[in-house]
Amino acid sequence: MPEDVRAELRTLAFDVVLAHRRGELPDAPALTPEQVLHVLGRCLDEEVPSAQGGMLAEELGALSRATPVIDTASGERAPHVLVVGTGFSGLCAAIRLDEAGVPYTIIDKNPDAGGTWHENVYPGCGVDTPVHLYSYSFAQRADWPRYFAKQSEVEGYLLDIATSYGIRKQVQFGTELETAEWVEDRQHWRVTLRRVDNSTYTAEYPVVITAVGLLNRPAYPKLDGLDSFTGPVVHTGAWDPGIDLENKRVAVIGTGASAMQLVPAIAGTAREVTVFQRSAQWIMPNPNTTRGVEPAKQFLMAEFPGYLAWYRLQQAWKFGDRLHPMLRIDPEWPHQDRSINSENERHRQFLTRYIEQKLAGRPDLIEKCVPDYPPYGKRPLLDHGWFDALLRDDVALVGEGVSRIDGQRVVTSSGAEHEVDVIVLATGFQTLNMLAPMEIHGRDGTTLRESWGADDARAYLGMTVPNFPNMFILYGPNTNAGHGGSHVLSVEMQVRFVLQALARMAKRNLSSIECRQEVFDAYNGEIDAALDGSIWTHTGMTTYYRNSKGRIVTNTPWTNADYWHRTRSLVAEEFIERTRDL
Structure with missing residues (x-):
């Protein structure tokens, strides 16, 4: 958008804010589902399917979601x-x-x-x-x-x-x-x-x-020797707030959602963090994962509930059903080993490029971090600093599963041994x-x-x-x-x-x-x-x-x-x- 158009829109928006604060704005008219889709589509510069109209209009408040009342x-x-x-x-x-x-x-x-x-x-x-x-x-x-x-x-x-x-x-x-x-x-x-x-x-x-x-019952892996490990063992889903990781050698078993958040948070506190990964995960970049909401945006949301409602509606579409087509297998798609349709392939290429950019200069990590299955085959995860943590000297990614625990040593499926002080089970739920x-x-x-x-x-x-x-x-x-x-x-x-x-x-x-x-x-x-x-x-x-x-x-x-x-x-x-x- 040209800067002169941006400036004109800012001026118009500022006039609206002043008019709102003076109580001069009329009530917004009720929108039909079709109008909701039209406005949302114009905001995002894309067409939103008509089947979304009722649900999105209800989310916006344009359709009633009244609770039945007992008479x-x-x-x-x-x-x-x-x-x-x-x-x-x-x-x-x-x-x-x-x-x-x-x-x-x-x-x-x-x-x-x-x-x-x-x-x-x-x-x-x-x-x-x-x-x-x-x-x-x-x-x-x-x-x-x-x-x-x-x-x-x-x-x-x-x-x-x-x-x-x-x-x-x-x-x-x-x-x-x-x-x-x-x-x-x-x-x-x-x-x-x-x-x-x-x-x-x-x-x-x-x-x-x-x-x-x-997600209320932790899943504990059946690992020989786990009960006899000489140090603390804790599950992310049953975390002990009193556990001391400072200057400890910490093993993290698993690379799902909890591990993705945990490892960046403890890297730098623990002396060493060793992550054991059976399979890689597709990780989505989003600059907002670590950002605070800007005061100006908080002001708009507080002053204009309609702004908050429309912002939320965009999130509902962009992070929801807009992604659904990538889940459907196209039987005619020729590259079933890596993706399931053309849109899924486009995402694979985008996410692979992101991994390669974040881990540039570390082909060993890139090889471990690019999954061998199509995107969305497992729960898509967000990057909370995961790749940055893997680049640290005190963090190691082991690209194989754990077969057993032997005293203070974690033994992988290849027989490699890693001596640690604490084991963290990031192994999900039942x-x-x-x-x-x-x-x-x-x-x-x-x-x-x-x-x-x-x-x-x-x-x-x-x-x-x-x-x-x-x-x-x-x-x-x-x-x-x-x-x-x-x-x-x-x-x-x-x-x-x-x-x-x-x-x-x-x-x-x-x-x-x-x-x-x-x-x-x-x-x-x-x-x-x-x-x-x-x-x-x-x-x-x-x-x-x-x-x-x-x-x-x-x-x-x-x-x-x-x-x-x-x-x-x-x-x-x-x-x-x-x-x-x-």
């Missing part, structure tokens, strides 16, 4: 709900239940709210999604200090939400759901709850909402063991684990399972948007769907509502067929998305807009309903 004055009775968890999902559920007038009890195994953001406190921990997007649509903050918030900032946001909405004082902290059993003749869930002092008690609730997420360690018995006594199998969780829309009435799973099977976007976006969609079910129960005097088996089967057939054409099933791909049979359990094949359309309105015919005895 107690006309005799409607809402069932009492047990909510398990106080992370993003559980707090969202509690807020909407309050708004709807639905009574609930909320528990959490931790001593305070925040979920995974309370538990994960390793050095460098933070979000890999722009934080203005990684927050509730109904509780936006204009004063985020960074574009990509750190753990303490996200936890602080959630604690503020829990306090300001009056939820924090209601939570039964230090309480875990141990078992749940459906009692058919009472149409209730009988639950056993365990307190932090190990005492247990039972209670009954008509409805249970699990909001425990995917994502396939959903809802563990809870034991949930359905209508016929079968447990959810028996119904699913050891690692093959399935649900209709990721939320409901036949023979488990009145149970709703938030952030359940096949709801993780592996292409990008915000987990919070899908959580708000899911909570609205659950509230529609509860409102229907109240309005029609229902004692239970349950997904029909044929609906469940058809939906999961759709899921599997769509996933078969995705990058995650590419030959040789092994990730935490896939189970022992190769099925994708965590990720969704849908765009965020697809899921919005599927969850926007509950279809009564898809559920079995039982009327409450009067």
Whole structure:
């Protein structure tokens, strides 16, 4: 854009700011979904597909996202709900239940709210999604200090939400759901709850909402000799804040998201950091990962909520469904060994160039750091200083896995030995063991684990399972948007769907509502067929998305807009309903 045009626009914008502060600006007109897409497309100089219109208009606030309300004055009775968890999902559920007038009890195994953001406190921990997007649509903050918030900032946001909405004082902290059993003749869930002092008690609730997420149980590798290691061993997902790394030789096993953040944070404190990598990761450059939000932008966001809303909308598109086409395998694409379609290949070349530029002069590191699979085959990661850390003299990258621990030595698959003082396990979470360690018995006594199998969780829309009435799973099977976007976006969609079910129960005097088996089967057939054409099933791909049979359990094949359309309105015919005895 020519500088004279820029200057003219700045002058016009300044006049608008002054007019706003004098209260002279009229209210902005409500936009249609088509107008939202038009404006967004002009801002980004690209065409945004029409299928995105409804979802993006709702995110902007141009379409209503009203919570159903229970009409107690006309005799409607809402069932009492047990909510398990106080992370993003559980707090969202509690807020909407309050708004709807639905009574609930909320528990959490931790001593305070925040979920995974309370538990994960390793050095460098933070979000890999722009934080203005990684927050509730109904509780936006204009004063985020960074574009990509750190753990303490996200936890602080959630604690503020829990306090300001009056939820924090209601939570039964230090309480875990141990078992749940459906009692058919009472149409209730009988639950056993365990307190932090190990005492247990039972209670009954008509409805249970699990909001425990995917990233709450650390996965520990089975390494011979690990138990006999002579120094401290700590998992990033169960970090000990008291651990001393100063002047220590630290082994970091794993190169996923937590390692990418941890290593730059501890390099320079530890005497040596040795990273053990089984496979390389595709890493995205983004200058904002380490930048603070400029005061001028914070001012605009605070003064003009509409500016914040449009900024957030751009993030929702750019970091979300805009990336989805890169996940679909083009069967005619000739270079399946390195990419899956032309757009995916373009990204591969761009990301390879970035690696080569960051590691210029170190062909040994470049060879270790360029993955041998297509981009987006695993969770895409952001560069939080990873390549800069690898160039340090006190950081070493070992391009092979660990086979065993021998005393103070880490032994790799080739037999090479590395003597260390501390082992850090950056080995992720038990994502396939959903809802563990809870034991949930359905209508016929079968447990959810028996119904699913050891690692093959399935649900209709990721939320409901036949023979488990009145149970709703938030952030359940096949709801993780592996292409990008915000987990919070899908959580708000899911909570609205659950509230529609509860409102229907109240309005029609229902004692239970349950997904029909044929609906469940058809939906999961759709899921599997769509996933078969995705990058995650590419030959040789092994990730935490896939189970022992190769099925994708965590990720969704849908765009965020697809899921919005599927969850926007509950279809009564898809559920079995039982009327409450009067």
